[in-house]
Amino acid sequence: MTQSYFKNYLQIYFWQGVALLLNFLSMFIVTPLISSNPVIFGIYSICISLTIFLSYADLGFISSGFKYASEYIPTDDRNGEIRIVGFVFYILLIFGILYCLAILFISFNPELIIKNFNTAAERNIAEQLLLILSLFSFNLILGRVLLIILGIRLDDFVYRRISSIANIINIASVYYFFNDGKHDIVGYYLFCSITNVIVNILVTVIIKNKYHYDFLLLMKSVRFSKEIFRKTRNLAFSTLFATFAWILYYELDTLGIAKLLGTEKLALYAICLIIINFFRSLLGTFFNPFIARFNHIIAEKNIEKLKNFFSQILIITNPLIIITITCIIFFLKYLILSWVGESYIDSVRIGQLLMLIYFFSAFSYLTNILLMAQERIKEMNIIAACNVIIFWSGVILTYNDWGLYSFAVFKLSAFIITGIYSIYLTKIFLGLGWLDVFNKFYGLLFVPVLFIISSHFIISEFLIIEKSKFMMIKVILLSGCVCSLSYLVCYICSKNFRSTIQSVLIPNIRR
Numbered sequence: 001m002t003q004s005y006f007k008n009y010l011q012i013y014f015w016q017g018v019a020l021l022l023n024f025l026s027m028f029i030v031t032p033l034i035s036s037n038p039v040i041f042g043i044y045s046i047c048i049s050l051t052i053f054l055s056y057a058d059l060g061f062i063s064s065g066f067k068y069a070s071e072y073i074p075t076d077d078r079n080g081e082i083r084i085v086g087f088v089f090y091i092l093l094i095f096g097i098l099y100c101l102a103i104l105f106i107s108f109n110p111e112l113i114i115k116n117f118n119t120a121a122e123r124n125i126a127e128q129l130l131l132i133l134s135l136f137s138f139n140l141i142l143g144r145v146l147l148i149i150l151g152i153r154l155d156d157f158v159y160r161r162i163s164s165i166a167n168i169i170n171i172a173s174v175y176y177f178f179n180d181g182k183h184d185i186v187g188y189y190l191f192c193s194i195t196n197v198i199v200n201i202l203v204t205v206i207i208k209n210k211y212h213y214d215f216l217l218l219m220k221s222v223r224f225s226k227e228i229f230r231k232t233r234n235l236a237f238s239t240l241f242a243t244f245a246w247i248l249y250y251e252l253d254t255l256g257i258a259k260l261l262g263t264e265k266l267a268l269y270a271i272c273l274i275i276i277n278f279f280r281s282l283l284g285t286f287f288n289p290f291i292a293r294f295n296h297i298i299a300e301k302n303i304e305k306l307k308n309f310f311s312q313i314l315i316i317t318n319p320l321i322i323i324t325i326t327c328i329i330f331f332l333k334y335l336i337l338s339w340v341g342e343s344y345i346d347s348v349r350i351g352q353l354l355m356l357i358y359f360f361s362a363f364s365y366l367t368n369i370l371l372m373a374q375e376r377i378k379e380m381n382i383i384a385a386c387n388v389i390i391f392w393s394g395v396i397l398t399y400n401d402w403g404l405y406s407f408a409v410f411k412l413s414a415f416i417i418t419g420i421y422s423i424y425l426t427k428i429f430l431g432l433g434w435l436d437v438f439n440k441f442y443g444l445l446f447v448p449v450l451f452i453i454s455s456h457f458i459i460s461e462f463l464i465i466e467k468s469k470f471m472m473i474k475v476i477l478l479s480g481c482v483c484s485l486s487y488l489v490c491y492i493c494s495k496n497f498r499s500t501i502q503s504v505l506i507p508n509i510r511r
Contacts, residue, residue: 008155008157012156012160012285014157015157015161015164016157016160018164019160019285020282022167023278026167026170026171030171031271031274031339031340032339032340032467034174038267039118039263039264039267040183040185043114043126043129043185044189045254045266045270046255046266047132047133047189049254049255050130051140061087062088063372065087065088065232066088066148067373068084068232069081069148069152070292070296071295073152073153073292074296079217082214082217082221083221083228085148086218086220086221086223087222087225087228087229088145089141089221089222090223090224093222096137096141100138101134103130103133103137104134107128107130107131110127110130111123113259114259114263125186128186129185129189132186132189132190133193136196139193139196139197139200140196142200143159143200146159146204147159150203151288152292154292158207159199159203160285162202162203163196166195169195173192174188177191241381241384241385242380242381242383242384245381245384245385246387248388249384249387249388249391249414253269253411254269254273256395257269260399267344268347269407271351272347272408275328275332275355276351279324279358283321283358287317287365287369290366290369291369291373293309294306294370295373297309298374306370307430310370311430313366314362314426314441315441316501317366318442319444319445319448319494319497320487321358321362323445323448323449323487324483325356325358327452327483328355328479329356330456331475331478331482332351333348334460335472336348336351337466338465338468338471338475339467342467349405350404350408353405353408353411354408354411354412359415359416360419360422360423361419363419363426364383364418364422366426367422367425368383368422370425382421383421386417386418386421387415387418388414390410391410391414393410394409394410395410423437440496444490444497448489448490448493451486451489455482463475
């Protein structure tokens with residue numbers, strides 16, 4: 001980690017911390033108001049899920065384009081970079097148009113994805129929300145392009161800084177749309193969509209001024225290029241299967257629940273997804289800066305440097321992630337009950353099962369980044385295929401008997417199998433044995449996890465759970481304290497963890 005990269009990481013993580021705080025505020029303020037009507041909340045959750053589909057509307061060309069565009073940054077070849085970004089923009093626009101038309105069609109036929117509306121008003125709300133999603137889909141595409149421009153420079157914090165301001169406005173606006181019996185979910189969703197447009201406009205201006213970016217050249221480059229297509233197609237098409245498999249695994253569970261079990265069951269699942277997706281976005285934000293860095297080291301053809309960098313990140317992140325998810329699992333019941341009340345008690349077990357999918361996430365994220373950087377598509381496709389096959393085959397066979405638990409159990413089952421495979425790939429890459437992997441990356445976690453379990457049993461004796469903002473704050477602060485103390489316990493008890501952190505932080509702080 002050089003000084004410049006280290007500073008970029010710090011800024012990215014600082015603004016992610018701000019986003020984390022705002023997400024907590026959103027959970028604390030917005031979600032209880034929106035979830036007061038479970039059916040409407042379920043409909044709203046579907047629209048949020050459908051938004052994610054645009055993340056995959058590129059046939060793999062965003063990942064491929066990001067890799068090759070980042071290679072122009074060290075040489076400051078702005079024209080070469082813009083030509084690739086423009087080509088990716090072109091691909092996104094094509095599929096963005098298809099996505100817009102598909103959502104527009106569904107907005108007039110919402111029964112295609114939602115099972116049995118109770119009233120005409122509910123159907124009307126679904127129509128309006130889907131229509132808004134369709135009309136603002138092109139803004140989501142622009143946001144992705146802006147993030148590519150910033151991401152290849154490890155400057156994505158610029159976008160997060162502006163979007164954090166917009167999130168504060170969105171959170172404050174909830175009191176206008178939900179008050180005195182007023183429950184205007186459509187108005188709130190429209191307002192948030194408009195603020196996102198303003199975010200993209202401001203970020204565009206910043207990019208123009210800060211980097212003297214030639215957006216005119218970018219617009220001229222939004223076209224098909226045979227040269228760039230030949231350069232990027234192998235990696236892009238090779239990841240196409242993985243992309244569609246990722247959609248089937250990650251994004252279709254809410255639609256499956258809505259169609260198979262109805263929106264009331266979806267609301268129970270959606271409460272868990274807010275927490276799960278929040279943690280998933282946090283992990284994505286943490287690991288994403290390393291994508292460009294891995295590509296830089298791959299270009300240098302320095303495999304030992306890559307192994308050392310990979311191992312450092314894994315030693316630091318694996319304990320932090322496992323300690324965090326363990327703490328969330330043990331305190332999840334108190335969080336949900338104080339947040340949205342007893343009517344969501346059935347969400348607790350589902351949420352605990354879903355949180356366990358992140359047990360191997362440090363290995364999974366880093367292995368996926370490594371496989372992409374090394375263009376090892378076969379292994380990526382194995383992971384993606386296993387996730388889909390295990391998850392959906394299990395759901396189809398058991399949802400009539402297990403209900404929502406079917407979705408949680410088999411999502412976890414898929415992650416256990418693919419997580420072990422990721423550890424296997426890591427073991428081979430680092431040249432370690434299974435026992436070495438356990439001792440190096442998991443052996444240090446026994447004492448911190450034991451501390452969390454003991455703390456939970458002691459604290460739970462003094463918690464009187466009720467739905468209230470005060471109780472929710474109390475639960476968050478208590479669990480946060482336990483989590484922080486567990487990090488400290490890990491730091492004190494593990495020499496390897498302590499020395500790795502010191503070797504990364506101290507030299508950069510001295511600079």
